[in-house]
Amino acid sequence: MNKQKLPFSLLIVPLLLLPSCGGKKTEVSEQPSEAPSGAQPTPIDQSTVAAITGKVVFQGVKPKLARIMMDQDPVCVQKHSGAVYPEDGEMNSNGTLPNVFVYVKEGAEKYTFSAPTDPVVLDQNGCVYKPHVLGIQVGQDLHIISSDPTTHNIHPMPKNNREWNESQGPGAAPLEKKFARSEIMIPVKCNQHPWMRAYVGVTKNPFFSVTGSDGTFTIKGLPPGDYTIEAWTATYGTQEQKVTVGSKETKTLDFTFKPS
């Protein structure tokens, strides 16, 4: 039986991986640009807005991460062709850090923003959350979908928001959720696949960005002023920098993290 199984599995694995690869690509590129577009109903003069861009560098040797063993659920194993490693603590090949949540911690309090109407999507694919780190505005819709033919449960563990924990079976309708209070960061887990982990940063403003595989971030649409920018990582702590941006300026701001 196992012998017969082999060619079938080989056939189906790449098929299953295809959509997920594509999905990942769009997610990563969409995430930073999508968020600031939500900042319409504010008294911000769009002709003067500035931007902050930069990269998050890791100073140290590439950390060795323990391989995730998914064999308690074969569905998860099948979705991956090779070994899977945790995304927490991961380093990009160019010496930068992915999955760093960079956001305006202080300085934007005087502006109010209504939640964007586009939802943020969190996908469960191959028993891994895509994206691993995401930002969302207070009151914005979060659509949680599952591309896995297994049952997940989505269990955010916030401090300031209400905690919930809901089951999502294979093929179940997306869960639609909102967070009512800002919180950096809300860890999300699946109790049935304990390695699954996502982080949700809930902010009152649209000024946040998550670094991707090149370790860069861009925060657009900032009105000129003084800001405290914080970079959050799951494993290496947080760092903040004060910055002043002028009208239409594009400021560069780099963060450097060291092994904890």
Add this chain to the structure above:
Amino acid sequence: MAPDNPEKDPLVNQSLAGIYFISAILLILVFGWSLYDELFGLRPWKDYERLFIGHYRAFLQKEIPKQRAREKAVQESPEYQSMKKQLEDVQVSIKPQLADVQRRISFLDDQLQVVMDRATDARAQVTSQLYQIEHTSARGEKESLLQNLDMFKRGPFVVHLPTEDGNGKTTKKSYDYEQLQAEFVHLQDEKGQLMARQATILRPVSDLRAKTENYVKNHLEGLTVDQIQGLVAKTEAFTIEIRQINNPDAGLVDRCESCHLGIREPVVLTRKDLGGRDKDPRTAAFTSHPDLELLKIHDPEKFGCTPCHNGNGMQLDSVEQAHGEYEHWLWPLYQRENFEAGCQQCHAADMVVDHAPVLSTGKDLFQWRGCAGCHRFQGYDSEPEDVLATGKQIDQLGTERAEKQRNIQRAIQQGDQAPDDETARKFYTQADALRVSVSETDMRIGQLEVQTKNLLMGMKKIGPDLKEVRVKIRPAWVPVWINNPHAWRPTTRMPRFRLDREEVEAISAFIWQSGLDVNLPHQPPGDPAKGKESVETRGCLACHSVGEGSKAVGGWFAANLTRVGEKDNYDFLVRWVHNPRERTRPYCAYEKRDLTEQDYKKHSLPFVFDFDHSKCPNDGHELVVEQMTVMPNLRLSWQDSRDIASYLLTLRQKDPASYPKAPFLGDSALKSKGRVLVLRYGCAGCHEIAGLEDEGRIGTELTAEGSKPLEQIDFALYVGEARREGWYTHKGFFERKLAKPEMFDKGRIKPEPELLRMPDFFEPQSDEVTRGMADLSPEAKEQIVALTTFLMGSVNSQYPRRYFYLPEDLRRDIQEGWWVVKKYNCIGCHQFKVGQDSVLMGLARYQTPEGKDQLPPKLLTEGARVNPEWLRRFLWNPAMNDTETDRNGVRSYLKVRMPTFYFSPIELRKLVRFFQALSSQPMPYIPPKLEPLTGRELEMARALFTSRGAPCLKCHATGDAAHDRFATAPNFLLAHDRLKPDWTKHWILDPAMISPGTAMPSGLFKQAEDRWVFAGPTPSLFKGYGGDHADLLVRYMFEITPEEQRRLVGMSAGALKAGSPKKPGRTVSGLGRPLVSVAAMHGR
């Protein structure tokens, strides 16, 4: 005197007019003054009432438009609108039907009117004729009357029945008597039916109307506009008068509300609402009661104000007098920081008082600080007294028994000698009755003996057993500690006894020499790194802390372990960690000594003493077989215990060898001096000390200390000063006595043994004695405030006992249970109420998502969750296994260990009842009978359990080691004995409703009409099944056997190996390859 100069006539020459005039003026002034006082001066409350009503009315009027806007917002919400629309639609849709029914009713009414008149009239006539017939004796007359009646009944009775509603036409109908009555009943019946029909038609309307009204009520905060307008109307009718609560039942007259007018108003009033803080200081009196919930529980009409707040409720002359803040009133208003003292007088029997956190802390501290070691306080540490009382009862019953025995003998004798058989039988019956009564007494005595044993089990000492001092402690540490415990361990509850060097040495020597001199088995060393891990994960930190000052991590209930390595012996520590209840020797209270191996040998018994071997081999009396500590047995292996002990010994700030040697410990000359001091300071109140086991408490009883007359309280030389400075009160005394007891010795000339013995629990920075708490740390102040509050409230109440909180229903179980929960610090690990976080919940380790899953379970609905009989067994042995005890019986996946507390049966009973009562569960519990699964249902449940859609076995343990590596939830095998089916169903439908934050997800089931169905894809077997899926799973869970579980594990393991993402029993479309079918898997 010259004669020509006659004496002047005073009447003529002396005028008193001036004096009269002045007097008259004075009189008028005084009269005016008295009038003024009567109307204004002594009636300050009148001004308060005027001031209040103005502000209040203004506030309400401002509130109306605001509330109207809010109401409008609610009414404009789409939900409300749709409901309103629905209501209107229904009203329209039922209109024709309703009109038809109502028309028919009114038509019937018209007909009924006519028929009723005729029918009742006829019946009255028949009745009166019958009466006549019955009362007539002459036969002839009777018959003629009967004939008349017959005639009358034949009628005809003519009625003009209206034909159609409202047109005035009638038809003539004629009936005989029976027909007329039948027609009347028929019409009534028809009307009844129509009325019922009308109600049915109208039901959707009334339901919807109630729904819309409720919607507004639920979505609108505070009162409706109509209600506010009602309040405004009430203010118009406001009169200036004394407002008082008069409850003669409790001898209560409280006029407080003459000034505190807003206290019970249905709107919440703040100072801001009443003109603001700066406008008039008097408006402070008008705010609402800060905890209206409390007033709901304690109806002010019954409880008044002063029973809780103190003060002089009848007084109205001035604020000071009303608040009782003057010399002639003994019970001044409780100050803000102590106001919860008022709860204590009725809630003395409670360990935990809701709404009163300060008082509850005070109650905790009284226990934790060991106050009850010296001071009796009813309810605290009651076991020793109960043992004595039980002993007395046993003695008394013994006497009664002997007397009954004598009476039996006498009765038998009298029977033997009786003159006739009947009398003899009477005496023999009497003897038999007495014999039965003796056996009842025996049973009762037996119960009391068990009770004694149980009480002994629950008997604890606040401090460690000093008989073990030589086994446990490094000698050089003893005098250092006794000299000043606070200096060595600032957080300790052991107080400082103001001792000089000689006294320290004498006490040390006595304690050292009265300790047992034995050698414990030598223990090989352990691994400190593993020990550290265990201390941090096994739950030790729920009670103990490690680290000093602000760096301390862990609970406050038990000792801070930071310097344990400087004082303890390794071999002892290993035994202690392994089982802290283990004693070196059992103590026989009858012989008043610790038994040795010899005592057992004499009777050829093994030297074994535990709860199953608790009788003295010499005389059969109950022994003390365990250490009197509340620290439980964590059931760790010897290796784990060695690791932990090794780690604890690394906790030290300096080398134990650097302590100065204490050669005097062995000086036998010091022993008797030390004994005198130990007796004087009452050390045996908190410690077990050889030879002093029966010593009583040395302090004064504090049960009613708050109402002790001030004259009887020892202010020593401070009476004058206290009066001048305003602390000649219970509060002033308690605070100072707790902060620095020795201040009351100042200036007194007394020999040393008569100096105050109360030790220092806190360390004030200065000698400025009268400043009370001024020089204490904030934590110390907080503790003193709590203790003072507790003592102030502890009074001999003047109110009837029925006002006290002494419930006799489930609430009593809750009341009694809290004492046990607090005694063993269950709240260090468990959450009982939402918002009451356990110590462990606050530790950094348990903040991460992984950490949260490692927390001990929340016990929010424990009583509804578990079968009480199971709970009793679990609490007695949480390993749920007699031989393998190094494990958790339920949550095997938790590192933190539910320890064995060796609760006495009394405590077990209280705890089980406590949990049941908290969840309003009746006792005893009678498990409901569950419908056994049919063959098909069994297959279905199995299929669902192993399907991809139902992930039960991913988290729940199965007993299979490989599988249980990932388990985060209990084994289903436990369900049958442990759980209640009702609760289980609620749980699987929405676990977050029961335990917020649980790892078990919600949304596993969805509602489909009147049943719950599984939310994920269901196996094909479910097609056509009309039952409730949640019920099905619950029934299955309660039926699972070990065999069935192995089968389940096999099935899912099979699925794992097959590696198929597809559901069983289906084929993969396109490939045409059949996968393993459910039936095939069952066949394995």
